[in-house]
Structure formats: structure tokens, C-alpha cells
Amino acid sequence: MRAPTSMQCAIDECGAMRILFAAIISGFTKIFLRRKGDFYRIAGKQAALIDAAFTTTVKGFEECVIKGPLFPEKVAQKISDDTGYEIAIMDINDIGGSWVIGHSKNISPKILEDIMRDNPQGQGDELTPICIVRAENYEKY
Numbered sequence: 001m002r003a004p005t006s007m008q009c010a011i012d013e014c015g016a017m018r019i020l021f022a023a024i025i026s027g028f029t030k031i032f033l034r035r036k037g038d039f040y041r042i043a044g045k046q047a048a049l050i051d052a053a054f055t056t057t058v059k060g061f062e063e064c065v066i067k068g069p070l071f072p073e074k075v076a077q078k079i080s081d082d083t084g085y086e087i088a089i090m091d092i093n094d095i096g097g098s099w100v101i102g103h104s105k106n107i108s109p110k111i112l113e114d115i116m117r118d119n120p121q122g123q124g125d126e127l128t129p130i131c132i133v134r135a136e137n138y139e140k141y
């Protein structure tokens with residue numbers, strides 16, 4: 001967590017003891033094992049999904065912290081049931097690639113993560129929170 005507001009959201013989402021434990025252990029593993037990412041592995045999915053205020057270029061949202069969805073699997077399946085289309089909810093960015101955090105039953109997370117790894121939707125002020133991936137995109141897999 002790089003911003004105090006993001007850290008507070010992580011504490012709210014995951015609990016102070018879990019965040020403290022994650023910070024201590026990840027500090028040791030970063031220094032002694034030269035390993036990154038342990039904070040989020042220990043703190044959990046909800047902490048990893050928090051987007052800090054300074055990551056946006058959209059006017060009016062520079063000081064907002066965005067939390068991840070609470071029930072992405074259930075939401076994806078409900079949308080799929082309601083629409084008849086397969087659905088995935090993803091966290092995609094320019095620094096860490098792509099991550100399927102919820103999906104309906106006939107989705108392959110690995111295929112979607114591979115397709116979206118280079119973040120074709122953009123990271124700046126594109127404001128493209130919805131992307132449609134058609135079946136043709138799966139042919140090479």
C-alpha cells in the first residue's frame with residue numbers, strides 16, 4: 001500500500017491484525033528473501049483489489065480509493081444467468097497484468113488473463129470498464 005487512504009481501506013476490508021501481520025512478514029521476506037508480493041498474498045484478495053487515489057488521471061477522482069467487489073463470483077454468475085452470456089470480472093492494470101477475480105461457470109480464467117495481459121482497454125482516462133471478448137478471440141487457444 002502506497003497511500004495512507006489505501007492502507008485504511010485495507011484495514012477496513014481485512015482487519016487491522018491481518019494487515020499488521022502481512023506488513024511485518026512481507027517486510028522480512030522482502031529484505032531477507034528478496035521476494036515481492038507477500039503483503040497481498042497474506043492480506044488477501046480484498047487488499048490486493050484496492051486501487052489508490054493517485055492511480056487515476058480522471059478529474060474529480062484523483063483522491064478516491066476504489067475497493068474491489070465483495071462477491072465477484074456470485075455477481076458474474078448472476079449477470080450470466082440474467083443475460084445468457086458468459087461473464088468475467090477482472091482486475092487489469094499496466095503494472096501487474098490481469099487477474100480474473102470472478103467468472104461464470106464456462107469461462108477459462110487463464111485464457112482471459114492471457115488475452116487481457118497487455119491491458120488493451122488502457123490505463124489512463126479511457127474510462128473503459130466494460131470489454132467484450134468474442135469467441136473468435138479464443139481460436140488460438
